[in-house]
Amino acid sequence: MSEATRQEAAKALAAVEEVTAVVLPEPGNEVVALDAAPAPVAEEIRRRMAELDLSDTGSIVNFGSAAQAELQQISQAMLQDVRNKDVGPAGDSLRNIVTTIRGFSVSELDVRRKLSWWERLLGRTAPFAKFLARFEDVQGQIDRITDDLLGHEHKLLKDIKSLDLLYDKTLNFYDELALYIAAGEEKLKELDGKTIPAKEAEVKAAPEPDQVMKAQELRDLRAARDDLERRVHDLKLTRQVTMQSLPSIRLVQENDKSLVTKINSTLVNTVPLWETQLAQAVTIQRSAEAAGAVREANDLTNELLTANAKNLRQANEVVRTEMERGVFDIEAVKTANADLIATIEDSLRIADEGKRKRAAAEEDLKKMEADLRDTLASAKARSTGSGDSLGGSVRG
Structure with missing residues (x-):
C-alpha cells in the first residue's frame, strides 16, 4: 500500500474519532398542555394556534406541515445523488413500482437471474472478469481495492455527518409536532368549551329568518372542528413514527461507524498483510515452477538414458545376430x-x-x-434268324 493511502487512512481514522465523539440528545416524552407549559413553550403553542383559521379548510389540512419543511430539505439533499441500487430492498421496491408504471420488467437487467438459452449461447455466462483478472497487475489490483475501500469510507463518513444533522432536524420536528399537537388540542378544547357553545346559543337567539344561516355556520364550525381533530390525530401518529425513526437513525450511524472502523483497520493492517502474503505466494509459486522445471529436466534425462540403453541393446542384438549368420542358414538349406x-x-x-x-x-x-x-455279333445273328421273326412280331 502506498504512503498516500496510509495518510488517507490516518485522516479517516481521525474523522471516525471525531464523529464518534458526537453525543446525540434524547427526545422528549409527553406533549405538554398549554396550561402546564412554561412561559416560552406556552408562547410557542399560542403562536401555532394562531396559524389555524377555521374558516379556511387549507389551514387545517396544512396545520403542522411547515415543521417538516427543513427536515424534508435535508432528506432530499441526502437522496440527491443516490440510485435505487444504493438503498437495498427499499430501492428494489421503488424500482418495481416505477417499472410497473412504465410497463417493462427489470428482470432482464438482473445479473442474478437465470439466463436464457440464447444468452448462454452467446457466452454471457463466461466469467470474463475473472479471465481478465488473471492478467492484471497484482499491485494494481490491491491499489484498486484500497481505493474502493477509501471511497466507501469517505461516503460512510459523509453519511454519518449527514445522519447527525438529520437526527437533529428529526428531533426538532419531533418537538415541533408536540407543539402543534398541544396547540391543536388546546384549540379543540377552546372550540368544545367556548366557541361551539357560543355559536349554538347564537343560533337559538337569532331571529327565525337568520336561523338557517346561523345553523349552517354552526355545522361548518363543527365540521372544521372534526377536521382539526383528525388532523391532530394524524400529527400524533406522525410524532410516534418520528420517534421510532430516531433510534433507527442512531442504529444506522452505529453500523456506519463500525464499518468505517473496520475499513480503516483493513487499510492499515489487512492490506499490508495481503501484500506480504502475496509476496510470499509469488516466491513460493516461482520456487515451485523452478522445481517443476528441474524435475522435468531430470525426468527427461532419465527417459533419454533409459530409452538409449534400451535402443542400444535392441540394435546390438539385431546387428550381432546378422553378423553371426552365414550366407545361407543351415535350416534354410535343410528345408530346401x-x-x-x-x-x-x-x-x-x-x-x-x-x-x-x-x-x-x-x-x-x-x-x-x-x-x-x-x-455287334449278337445283333447280326438276330437280324438273319429268329431275330427277324421276333422283330416282325414286335412290329406287327
Whole structure:
C-alpha cells in the first residue's frame, strides 16, 4: 500500500474519532398542555394556534406541515445523488413500482437471474472478469481495492455527518409536532368549551329568518372542528413514527461507524498483510515452477538414458545376430533339401500312378472293345434268324 493511502487512512481514522465523539440528545416524552407549559413553550403553542383559521379548510389540512419543511430539505439533499441500487430492498421496491408504471420488467437487467438459452449461447455466462483478472497487475489490483475501500469510507463518513444533522432536524420536528399537537388540542378544547357553545346559543337567539344561516355556520364550525381533530390525530401518529425513526437513525450511524472502523483497520493492517502474503505466494509459486522445471529436466534425462540403453541393446542384438549368420542358414538349406527330395518323390509317385492308371485304362479299353464286338455279333445273328421273326412280331 502506498504512503498516500496510509495518510488517507490516518485522516479517516481521525474523522471516525471525531464523529464518534458526537453525543446525540434524547427526545422528549409527553406533549405538554398549554396550561402546564412554561412561559416560552406556552408562547410557542399560542403562536401555532394562531396559524389555524377555521374558516379556511387549507389551514387545517396544512396545520403542522411547515415543521417538516427543513427536515424534508435535508432528506432530499441526502437522496440527491443516490440510485435505487444504493438503498437495498427499499430501492428494489421503488424500482418495481416505477417499472410497473412504465410497463417493462427489470428482470432482464438482473445479473442474478437465470439466463436464457440464447444468452448462454452467446457466452454471457463466461466469467470474463475473472479471465481478465488473471492478467492484471497484482499491485494494481490491491491499489484498486484500497481505493474502493477509501471511497466507501469517505461516503460512510459523509453519511454519518449527514445522519447527525438529520437526527437533529428529526428531533426538532419531533418537538415541533408536540407543539402543534398541544396547540391543536388546546384549540379543540377552546372550540368544545367556548366557541361551539357560543355559536349554538347564537343560533337559538337569532331571529327565525337568520336561523338557517346561523345553523349552517354552526355545522361548518363543527365540521372544521372534526377536521382539526383528525388532523391532530394524524400529527400524533406522525410524532410516534418520528420517534421510532430516531433510534433507527442512531442504529444506522452505529453500523456506519463500525464499518468505517473496520475499513480503516483493513487499510492499515489487512492490506499490508495481503501484500506480504502475496509476496510470499509469488516466491513460493516461482520456487515451485523452478522445481517443476528441474524435475522435468531430470525426468527427461532419465527417459533419454533409459530409452538409449534400451535402443542400444535392441540394435546390438539385431546387428550381432546378422553378423553371426552365414550366407545361407543351415535350416534354410535343410528345408530346401527336404523340399527337393519330397518333390522328386512326388514326381516318381505321380509317374508310377500314371503308369498304373494307363495300364488299367488299357485293360478297360480292351474289355470295352470285346464287349462291343460281342454285341455287334449278337445283333447280326438276330437280324438273319429268329431275330427277324421276333422283330416282325414286335412290329406287327
